Structures are given as C-alpha cells and as structure tokens.
Amino acid sequence: xxxxxxxxxxxxxxxxxxxxxxxxxxxxxxxxxxxxxxxxxxxxxxxxxxxxxxxxxxxxxxxxxxxxxxxxxxxxxxxxxxxxxxxxxxxxxxxxxxxxxxxxxxxxxxxxxxxxxxxxxxxxxxxxxxxxxxxxxxxxxxxxxxxxxxxxxxxxxxxxxxxxxxxxxxxxxxxxxxxxxxxxxxxxxxxxxxxxxxxxxxxxxxxxxxxxxxxxxxxxxxxxxxxxxxxxxxxxxxxxxxxxxxxxxxxxxxxxxxxxxxxxxxxxxxxxxxxxxxxxxxxxxxxxxxxxxxxxxxxxxxxxxxxxxxxxxxxxxxxxxxxxxxxxxxxxxxxxxxxxxxxxxxxxxxxxxxxxxxxxxxxxxxxxxxxxxxxxxxxxxxxxxxxxxxxxxxxxxxxx
Amino acid sequence: xxxxxxxxxxxxxxxxxxxxxxxxxxxxxxxxxxxxxxxxxxxxxxxxxxxxxxxxxxxxxxxxxxxxxxxxxxxxxxxxxxxxxxxxxxxxxxxxxxxxxxxxxxxxxxxxxxxxxxxxxxxxxxxxxxxxxxxxxxxxxxxxxxxxxxxxxxxxxxxxxxxxxxxxxxxxxxxxxxxxxxxxxxxxxxxxxxxxxxxxxxxxxxxxxxxxxxxxxxxxxxxxxxxxxxxxxxxxxxxxxxxxxxxxxxxxxxxxxxxxxxxxxxxxxxxxxxxxxxxxxxxxxxxxxxxxxxxxxxxxxxxxxxxxxxxxxxxxxxxxxxxxxxxxxxxxxxxxxxxxxxxxxxxxxxxxxxxxxxxxxxxxxxxxxxxxxxxxxxxxxxxxxxxxxxxxxxxxxxxx
Numbered sequence: 001x002x003x004x005x006x007x008x009x010x011x012x013x014x015x016x017x018x019x020x021x022x023x024x025x026x027x028x029x030x031x032x033x034x035x036x037x038x039x040x041x042x043x044x045x046x047x048x049x050x051x052x053x054x055x056x057x058x059x060x061x062x063x064x065x066x067x068x069x070x071x072x073x074x075x076x077x078x079x080x081x082x083x084x085x086x087x088x089x090x091x092x093x094x095x096x097x098x099x100x101x102x103x104x105x106x107x108x109x110x111x112x113x114x115x116x117x118x119x120x121x122x123x124x125x126x127x128x129x130x131x132x133x134x135x136x137x138x139x140x141x142x143x144x145x146x147x148x149x150x151x152x153x154x155x156x157x158x159x160x161x162x163x164x165x166x167x168x169x170x171x172x173x174x175x176x177x178x179x180x181x182x183x184x185x186x187x188x189x190x191x192x193x194x195x196x197x198x199x200x201x202x203x204x205x206x207x208x209x210x211x212x213x214x215x216x217x218x219x220x221x222x223x224x225x226x227x228x229x230x231x232x233x234x235x236x237x238x239x240x241x242x243x244x245x246x247x248x249x250x251x252x253x254x255x256x257x258x259x260x261x262x263x264x265x266x267x268x269x270x271x272x273x274x275x276x277x278x279x280x281x282x283x284x285x286x287x288x289x290x291x292x293x294x295x296x297x298x299x300x301x302x303x304x305x306x307x308x309x310x311x312x313x314x315x316x317x318x319x320x321x322x323x324x325x326x327x328x329x330x331x332x333x334x335x336x337x338x339x340x341x342x343x344x345x346x347x348x349x350x351x352x353x354x355x356x357x358x359x360x361x362x363x364x365x366x367x368x369x370x371x372x373x374x375x376x377x378x379x380x381x382x383x384x385x386x387x388x389x390x391x392x393x394x395x396x397x398x399x400x
Numbered sequence: 401x402x403x404x405x406x407x408x409x410x411x412x413x414x415x416x417x418x419x420x421x422x423x424x425x426x427x428x429x430x431x432x433x434x435x436x437x438x439x440x441x442x443x444x445x446x447x448x449x450x451x452x453x454x455x456x457x458x459x460x461x462x463x464x465x466x467x468x469x470x471x472x473x474x475x476x477x478x479x480x481x482x483x484x485x486x487x488x489x490x491x492x493x494x495x496x497x498x499x500x501x502x503x504x505x506x507x508x509x510x511x512x513x514x515x516x517x518x519x520x521x522x523x524x525x526x527x528x529x530x531x532x533x534x535x536x537x538x539x540x541x542x543x544x545x546x547x548x549x550x551x552x553x554x555x556x557x558x559x560x561x562x563x564x565x566x567x568x569x570x571x572x573x574x575x576x577x578x579x580x581x582x583x584x585x586x587x588x589x590x591x592x593x594x595x596x597x598x599x600x601x602x603x604x605x606x607x608x609x610x611x612x613x614x615x616x617x618x619x620x621x622x623x624x625x626x627x628x629x630x631x632x633x634x635x636x637x638x639x640x641x642x643x644x645x646x647x648x649x650x651x652x653x654x655x656x657x658x659x660x661x662x663x664x665x666x667x668x669x670x671x672x673x674x675x676x677x678x679x680x681x682x683x684x685x686x687x688x689x690x691x692x693x694x695x696x697x698x699x700x701x702x703x704x705x706x707x708x709x710x711x712x713x714x715x716x717x718x719x720x721x722x723x724x725x726x727x728x729x730x731x732x733x734x735x736x737x738x739x740x741x742x743x744x745x746x747x748x749x750x751x752x753x754x755x756x757x758x759x760x761x762x763x764x765x766x767x768x769x770x771x772x773x774x775x776x777x778x779x780x781x782x783x784x785x786x787x788x789x790x791x792x793x794x795x796x797x798x799x800x
Binding site: 001003006010357358359360361362373374375376377378379383384385386387388389390391395396397398399400 | 427428429430435456460461462463464465466467468469470471480481482484485487490491494736738740741743744745746747748768769772773777778
C-alpha cells in the first residue's frame, strides 16, 4: 500500500495554509571545513530552525542521487521509485511543453550519419541552438503521420523533444540511439504489443525526418530515446484535498507541479518576483510550492561563493514569508548540490517545519549538521507531505 | 514479507523475561517551553534512560496519528497499515465483549427517524446510557435471525455494538448510517459476494429492531457502521514463542492484547493494582504488556498539570518493576497525546530499552527531545518487538 492510499482516507479540508519552500540543491559538503549553508550568514533561516522542528531527509534512499523529477516527486509525497517520470516526459516538461494525457514524448538528438547510414557523430557537432530551432520548425511543419499530431521542439544545441499526440498510443518503445558511433540507428521496437501502432508512427516520423534533413549536414538524422507518457499520479486534490499552487521560474518544476495537480502561477524571473507572487495569491490557495533555482545552478557551476550569496539572498526574503503567517512553513531542498562535486548528490538534505503544532527542538541553525540533531531525526522525503498535513491539522486519526 | 515472517524463523525460547510498559499518550508538545515529560520530576524514569538505550518511534509513519488499535498493533510488532482492526471489532473489544473468530461486529447509533423514515437525529438526542442499556437488553432478547446469534451491547449514550455469530459470515458490508440528517438510513450492501448471506441477516436485524423500537422515540431506529471481523493476526506464541500476559484496566487494550494471543490478567483500577498484578504473576509468564491509561485521558482533557502528576506517579512505581529484575524493560507510549491539542497526535514517542545486552548511550532523561538524541535513533514502532526479543537473546542469527 502506498502512503497516499492511507492519506487519502484521512485528509480533511480546513483553512490552514502550508508553504513548502524548496531551495534547490541547498545541501552541500564542506570546502575548507564549511558547507555553503554553514558559510552563509542566515539569521532568518536560523530563526525558523530555532522556532521549528528540524531533521534530515533522504530524497530517495541513502546513497541515491535524484534528478529534479524524482527529487520533487518525493517531496510531493510519492514514492519516487514507484512513480517514475520518463525521460521524454521530463524533457517536454523541462521546456514547458503542455503534455496531455496519452501523449508520447521522446528525446531527440540531432546526429550525423554517413552515406552508409552509420552514425558518425551522435551530437551533430553540437549544432547551435538557432540551427536546432530552424530544424524543429521545419520538421513540425512538414512531417505528417496518419491519425496523430507531431510536435518537434528545441531544447538546446543538438537536443530536442518529439511529442506524438493521438489515440491509443503507448510509450513502451526501445531507444533508436545506438549509444555508439560507427553503428546505424536502431529501429524503434515495441516492448509490449500495445506499442505496435505507435512504433509504426515513429518509423514514419523517422523516415520523413531523414528525408527532410538529408540536405542539413551535419544534422542529417534524428536519434530518439526515453519514449514515455505522463504517469498516472493521483493528484494533490484527490489525496490531500488541497488547493495547491506552484511558484517557480524554471519550466521543469512547473511541469512536475502541474503533473500532481498544482496550479502554476505566473511569476517573474527573480526571487523577489516569486515572493511577490506568493503574497498576491496567498488568500487563494491553501498550499504553496515555492521553488528557488539558483542555489542548484551555482552548485552545478562549482561556484561555492555564489551559492553562499544565493542562500543569503533567500535568507533575506524569509521575513516576508513569515509576515504572511502561514500555519505551516517547511524549508528544505529536493537534493544536495555540493559545489565541490559540481553536480547533484545523494547527501541528505536539511529540513525545518515551523508550526504552532510542532514539537520544537533545540536546533538553532539551518545547516546540514545542526538539522541532523533535530527531533525529526532522519527520514525519507516521501514522508514530508504527511508531516506537513499533520502539522496543519489536516489529517484525521487512523483507526479508533 | 512482513517482519514477523522472518522473526518466526529466528525466535527461540529461553528463560528471559520482558516487561513492556506502555504509558499511553505520554508524548507531548511544549506549553511554556516544556512538554509534560519535561515538566515532570522523574528521577526513576531518568535513571532507566541513563542505564539503557533510547530512541524515538513513529507509531505508524511520520505524520500519522494512530487510534489505540493501530498504536498497539504496531507496538506488538505488526504493520498497522497491513493489519487494520475494523471499527466494529474495536468497539466490541472496547466494551470487553469476547469476540470469537468469524463473528461480525458493527457499531450501532441509536437514532431518530420521522414518519417518512428520514433521519432527524443521528444520535437520538444522546439518550442516557441507562435507556441505551434497556434498549440493548430488549433487542438482544427479542430479535431472532435464522442460523445466527445476535448480541446487542451498550457502549455509552446513543452508542452500542452489534455482534452476529454464525457460520460463513463476512464483514464486507457498507454502512447504513447516511452520515447526514434528512436522509433515510441506507440499505446494508455487500461489498463482496461472500457478504450476501450476512447482508440478509443484517437486513432482518434492522427490520425487527425498527419494529421493536417504534414506540421508543427518540431512539426509534438503529444506524450501523464499521462492519468487521477479527483480523487473522499470527499470535505472540506463533511468532515469538512467548508466553505473554496483559495487565490493563481498560477493555480496549485487553481486547487488542487478547487478539495477539496474550493472557489478560485480572487486576484492579489503580496503577498500584497493576504493579501488584505484575509482581504476583512475574514467575508465570515471560512477556508482560503493562498498560497505563491516565496519561492519555488527562492529555485528552487538555489537563497538562494532571498529566504531569500521572507521569510522576508512574515514575514512583518504576523501582518496584526494577526490583523484579526483568531481563528487558522497555518504556514507551503507543502515541503522543499533547495536552495542547487535547487529542492523540502524530508526534513520535520516546522509548528506552534497559537490558544487560543494551549498547548504553548518554541519554539521561526520559523526555522526547533527549530520547531523540539516543543511540536507537528514530524508527518505526513495528520494530520495537524485534529489538526487545533481541535484547532478551531470544532471536537466533539470521543466515549463516
């Protein structure tokens, strides 16, 4: 039994408001003895830690480094191993494409093939994004397959997304990317019987695309991978009886939020814009997912000092969130992004829950090591939502 | 695989004795900076904490507030989500009715219906308990259904319990309580095919009850809910090879203990009576579940000071338990009942295990926050029994 199956039977609606602030990639590891959170001057985050109850969360399970998809799926209360979002779907969500139920999404690499049809460059010499955009426009305009609509959209350089919209489609299809140069592209093969019809559409797309691209060397071929459909995930409304809103700048997070039933609020590009959006909409929703991206980006750039500065900027905006007086405020991350590793990592993330119903502990800094001493202990991120619901008094008693 | 399936293959019998002291609802949250456990003067509980190893347990999973049923099912080593005890069964256990395997139990509300048969009061104006007792006696005496025996027993005010005893019955039946005034009672409907025969017996009961009660306004109807049977739970004897005894004052806890195979010892009304019962029977059993109720009751009344006093009274009796020299003494709670919330809550509960085999930590107070720093860390209550068995050296090695 999944957690949400029990939660669905217990959730009740009341007027409490929950704010979940996700500082993407906030967790780190020490450089010169300090993590980014330890180095930053964060009087407001520390005050929240002092007033709330703290802990440390594993995004998936100990040792697993999540991508943004699984990281957020877990924060939203679903088992990220059980509810996997396909790579094609994540690619489409990442560029803000509005997938509909039943759509098939796949990642495209523009590639170079020689006259024998063998792949000589899987990335077509990393063509410029503007050339990619030109190719996508042409493919989307010219490729016609019977009984389905084709979308071809640019990601960046040699990367794009294919979406096939039609009836009775299936994403159970093998990649056509041979993963090695010197080999021909693979045929798209159905993994299950239901995918046979979709495979014939994909073959038709590849054949027409190959013709159209024949004069577009080095981008004279497409390689496809990560065929997938939107997973069937029960929504926040169904499980939690919440009326949830998402405030995020990057398309990927908006896409994952939309997947679980959140309304995506339009906002600007800066942290301040996001806070303004929170303020302006605070009366209209009872759950806010507020996503902060630049901590992750600076960690991925290996820029320790910039990550510290972003954390300090986030810290300076905390009083504005507190001034709204949310019944429950949680601050955490979807995963760690240590500047030292220049990538996402498996290290557990600090979490604080501030609410009148919290059993306050004696943690007084919002850092990895201090939160590790908190009374919430160490737990799996998929339990965060039940804790937030409980602290908002939105869960009735289980059993008599 | 459930925990007990492994434990059953590892359990061995020896002469060690385990005492599990459950201080019902002991956990709290702070009022004026202190929880009830923090406020109480507890030199003996603190000594046990100092001599043992401490931790913090989630009764079900983070955020879930358990009723007494799931709370104790977890303490006894079963997954409380997998082994759910139905509301009708808990109602029957709660009044000390000795359910047999196969019995169907349901909760009764005496209710008022108008001449059109619409429910005008789901609680029949909360009739006095003495009137309820009169009605139950009459129904149990007069209602006759073919091939089954009917029991109707008072709980309190408008609440009673129905038990149907017969062959081949099923509790997979929908409630007849429409949950709203102005509607007629619902027909009892089978959820599965196997329940069809039972449904016809229930219909017969309702029809006869309605006739008998017709002159008993405002209690002129019965509404039924929570149809259920004793779940099939493997017993303590089967899993742990224990010879377990229960010492409790309230019927509900005796009922849950009986459900897992404990012998329920007769005892008096006070904590002192319970300790005397423990002393008098200490040589005859190798596992004692000792249940203390008034911590929970005072928490539910929102009476912080009374809860503190009860904790201090429990503390004063600890030396008498220690004088028996149990090989393993565990002290914990089935859930928290913070006076501030006046109800059960989801907050994790402190636990201490004192045994010669314990890896002693440096916790020296039996409070929520100090136990949170203990070497047992934070874990799910369903693992407590395997820890107790281990500390009693009653579990052999798993694998070679």
